[in-house]
Amino acid sequence: MENSVYEAVEIGRGSWRIEDNGVRALLFAGSEKALLVDTGFGNGDIRQVVEGLTDLPVTLVNTHADGDHTGGNALFDVAHMHPSEFSFYFKSAAPGSRVAPLWDGDTIDIGGRRFEVVHIPGHTPGSIALLDRSNRILVAGDSVSATPIFIFSEVRSLQALELSLKKLDSMKGAFDEVYPAHGPFPLGPDTPGNLVRGARRVLDGEVDGRDMPPDFPIPAQLYDAGDGAMFLWNKIG
């Protein structure tokens, strides 16, 4: 398989971001295990990339089950994700794919490094963030981003996202950096709070939506609420 699609960049000791054409996976190496967060589009062999960076056994976690985050899952034995993602995941997952549940408050311990699971529904029903309190990092998937956050199908909800972002904002004393899966990296600890205010302005009808180009496949409008808060929304949920 072609592996030049990936670019792995070290972002700290035992930490890498793996860029895959606009989406980003993350790899963290502990003393016993490595944690891979998401597997990109699946156009190459991301497992080979990971094994080139660490010899440790790899635990795969998905922040959510959208295709740009689970494309390489078939290269791993088990994908850990919130059970609210299972039904959507199995609509497109390779036959025989195995999953394991991650619940709010669960901890992933890779040896000398722990990540707490925070359930943050909105972008998808089972979206999660991972909080590493020792290194003061929040891994946020698509739920915190400086690029437009997609909230346009019936399973996505801007009101749920607003509540989840409030939850993250209430935890901001525990992190200095937010690691998003798309766009500028990293983001500051005020980003969830800025997105809360932006989501509220959109829900209150204070922001005009802009039509997407006619070839855009999804009926949704782009709402730019300022302060880096952008949502692609269809006014449902």
Ligand SMILES: [Zn+2]
């Ligand atoms: Zn995504």
